[in-house]
């Protein structure tokens with residue numbers, strides 16, 4: 333049922349004195365702010381969703397919102413559109429502050445044409461995106477829209493093109509955050525994919541290129557909206573969404589937290605805060621958290637918690653490719669991006685998804701001047717036909733490219749295993765890490781001792797009277813020759829072997845020294861990274 337007729341009243345132009353005109357303005361504004369009807373608002377709430385204005389209130393500092401083009405209306409005709417011309421045209425745009433810093437926002441109003449995007453609606457979004465780029469401030473979109481406004485045909489589609497073009501222009505210039513708060517189909521799903529971070533809410537938000545009905549018609553598969561493109565699917569399986577929450581309030585609060593860790597634009601550093609956690613705090617517990625035996629798993633998040641300020645960090649893509657951790661945290665008040673292997677999931681191996689996840693994160697950190705701290709405990713790339721046929725070479729190269737291309741301060745720390753190509757890829761000194769440290773438990777090598785002995789001593793082992801005894805001897809020999817913790821330090825391939833308990837202090841000093849780092853890449857239009 334339609335609820336828009338109630339908002340189509342034209343201004344009368346009757347009042348002649350200034351006070352009368354101001355009163356009329358307030359009437360019109362009240363109408364625009366109220367939206368189509370009480371019934372439509374109730375319907376929105378009944379779905380467990382907030383209205384666009386309620387969302388903006390949660391996102392921005394109280395009283396800071398300044399709306400732009402509140403009185404905009406579409407000029408489309410046909411399909412009864414002449415009689416449905418609500419103010420805002422179904423999207424609320426403007427700016428405000430988050431913790432005192434300017435943030436631009438647009439929010440679809442699902443109560444108007446299901447939040448679907450028409451020409452005027454799109455032009456409002458274009459304007460606010462241009463303003464955000466010009467002002468050098470983050471852009472947050474609060475998405476709750478049904479895609480292209482069907483009645484407006486190709487004009488609506490062209491409106492999307494303008495958004496995508498601006499998303500791409502803004503990429504790496506201002507942080508762009510997409511918050512998915514309703515069904516987002518077709519065109520409404522592409523723009524978020526171009527932005528830096530995608531947030532979703534379980535049960536109420538979905539993203540798909542084509543909905544369940546089209547899927548059924550084309551492939552015969554039957555699936556629900558949430559099964560096809562709900563928050564859990566995109567947080568765990570597709571990797572389309574970076575953060576998933578149970579309710580809108582928590583989701584929007586976390587958007588504010590993320591913004592507090594990001595700079596306004598690529599010319600600024602992330603905001604520094606006062607830190608009460610001592611810079612030289614020793615962490616003797618690290619020795620208990622990380623077993624010296626390289627085959628024993630442990631939870632790397634505990635290591636991160638122990639080292640960063642107050643144990644606080646924000647994990648990005650927490651539930652996708654869990655064998656690698658990407659997180660934003662502070663060390664002595666300075667924001668850092670942490671990339672760490674997770675030995676308790678797939679032994680912390682690098683596979684296709686882990687490579688993609690970490691590559692995008694490293695790229696984001698580099699774009700927004702976030703120093704990168706890498707914790708290594710990696711047995712290598714995951715072998716297997718699926719991985720090879722899936723293009724592990726191409727995907728692994730994305731991570732390699734991202735690190736090699738990063739000019740922000742880069743510090744790597746080898747906790748235990750660092751084998752083969754995976755060691756090189758994960759910000760080794762040879763690909764440009766500014767500082768590389770290792771714990772005395774490090775095992776840097778081309779591969780594990782067992783594998784190495786099987787290759788280079790194959791003949792001796794095969795010809796031995798007791799092959800198993802020979803294999804054990806060769807493994808021992810390889811370990812003592814090539815895998816002792818000081819092998820890399822003796823060759824200057826790590827800058828120091830440190831006491832794990834002193835990790836935080838070493839990182840604090842290193843980050844302070846690298847604060848003024850400046851590095852230029854050769855002049856070029858842009859690189860040609862593997863895709």
Ligand SMILES: CC(C)(COP(=O)(O)OP(=O)(O)OC[C@H]1O[C@@H](n2cnc3c(N)ncnc32)[C@H](O)[C@@H]1OP(=O)(O)O)[C@@H](O)C(=O)NCCC(=O)NCCSC(=O)CC(=O)O
Pocket residue numbers: 333334335444445446447448477478479480481482483515517518519520541543
């Ligand atoms: C988004 C929905 C799942 C929401 O379902 P709900 O049951 O919650 O709500 P609903 O169906 O009653 O819709 C609420 C109101 O929005 C209107 N409405 C919904 N979708 C619309 C659209 N795309 N254009 C114009 N109006 C639209 C409905 O007519 C209704 O109006 P009223 O309140 O007046 O009755 C569904 O509406 C839907 O599937 N819409 C079509 C989505 C779609 O195909 N979009 C085009 C994508 S193509 C695209 O974007 C380009 C591409 O990639 O190809």
